[in-house]
Amino acid sequence: MKKVKVLIVGKSNVGKSSLINYFCNKHTALVSNKLHSTRISTSHIIDYNNVHIEFIDTPGASINDSNLLSKAMKSNASKYMTNADIIILLTQPQEKYDYEIKIKNQIIECNKKYILCVNKIDLDSSGQYKDDLFISLGVNEASFVSVKESIGIDSLYTLIKDKIISEGIEGTDELTNERNNINIIQELIRESMINHTNKELPYETAVHISYYRVKSKSDVIKADIIVSKDNHKKIIIGKKGAMIKNIGIEARELIELYLGKKIHLSLYVVVRDNWKNNPTVLKDIGYIE
Numbered sequence: 001m002k003k004v005k006v007l008i009v010g011k012s013n014v015g016k017s018s019l020i021n022y023f024c025n026k027h028t029a030l031v032s033n034k035l036h037s038t039r040i041s042t043s044h045i046i047d048y049n050n051v052h053i054e055f056i057d058t059p060g061a062s063i064n065d066s067n068l069l070s071k072a073m074k075s076n077a078s079k080y081m082t083n084a085d086i087i088i089l090l091t092q093p094q095e096k097y098d099y100e101i102k103i104k105n106q107i108i109e110c111n112k113k114y115i116l117c118v119n120k121i122d123l124d125s126s127g128q129y130k131d132d133l134f135i136s137l138g139v140n141e142a143s144f145v146s147v148k149e150s151i152g153i154d155s156l157y158t159l160i161k162d163k164i165i166s167e168g169i170e171g172t173d174e175l176t177n178e179r180n181n182i183n184i185i186q187e188l189i190r191e192s193m194i195n196h197t198n199k200e201l202p203y204e205t206a207v208h209i210s211y212y213r214v215k216s217k218s219d220v221i222k223a224d225i226i227v228s229k230d231n232h233k234k235i236i237i238g239k240k241g242a243m244i245k246n247i248g249i250e251a252r253e254l255i256e257l258y259l260g261k262k263i264h265l266s267l268y269v270v271v272r273d274n275w276k277n278n279p280t281v282l283k284d285i286g287y288i289e
């Protein structure tokens with residue numbers, strides 16, 4: 001099956017994962033109002049008139065941390081740029097576009113063209129940000145959308161399809177990456193955890209699928225929630241296991257919607273000291289190769 005790769009890049013929290021869920025008409029990418037939600041790139045495929053479009057979500061990295069995890073997140077989007085057929089640089093109404101200039105330069109270094117798209121236009125009806133955006137990026141046009149209000153996305157989709165046709169993009173014939181499924185499931189469990197825990201805790205945790213068996217009626221999935229401190233383990237388990245139970249219920253619902261079938265999900269909380277700097281743990285989770 002030939003697929004056209006559409007890579008979505010941009011600062012954290014601009015709505016990259018939200019846009020992908022909208023295109024796919026399905027909740028398969030982690031969405032949250034917290035910064036640095038997405039940790040790993042995932043592919044989401046849709047079919048349109050026999051054209052298979054693979055939307056690739058990326059972590060929006062503008063992190064200052066210098067641990068191994070942050071480095072992996074920062075390099076994630078650029079790793080996929082060279083193979084992308086189309087790149088969407090997603091941004092939002094804001095005062096400065098310094099981060100977008102950096103991404104644009106990265107795209108140009110890879111010898112690629114991009115579609116500039118501004119999401120969250122529902123938050124700024126004045127449009128005053130447009131001059132700064134155009135001057136900063138040296139362009140004179142962009143797509144303006146609001147995923148939340150369903151504005152402009154059909155036009156963006158048409159733009160993508162027109163580009164596929166006008167540039168004669170045929171797509172590539174690649175085997176579906178088995179790892180992608182695992183990555184999406186890990187991210188959905190993280191989404192449930194983000195929804196149930198407060199403050200910084202989601203940043204201190206990771207999810208590793210330790211066991212996955214496909215069965216005819218319901219798949220069996222076991223996942224470790226990795227934390228670095230005993231007191232984080234206590235918080236995630238909660239009083240009489242209430243917290244982990246609720247995380248599990250929501251995660252199961254999200255995964256069942258994604259897979260379109262029933263699953264049996266078991267969650268375990270595991271303490272791994274300084275896991276963000278542990279190459280073995282990061283490799284197991286798929287954050288580094």
Ligand SMILES: Nc1nc2c(ncn2[C@@H]2O[C@H](COP(=O)(O)OP(=O)(O)OP(=O)(O)O)[C@@H](O)[C@H]2O)c(=O)[nH]1
Pocket residue numbers: 010011012013014015016017018019030031032033034035036037038039058059060061119120121122123145146147148149
């Ligand atoms: N007001 C408004 N909020 C939006 C819109 N689209 C997405 N959001 C919200 O913006 C927040 C961030 O959305 P995400 O899709 O997780 O952002 P992201 O770019 O994937 O972020 P990272 O994964 O951290 O890089 C969520 O709370 C969304 O509900 C929009 O059009 N308008």
Ligand SMILES: [Mg+2]
Pocket residue numbers: 016017018030031037038057058059060
């Ligand atoms: Mg995201």
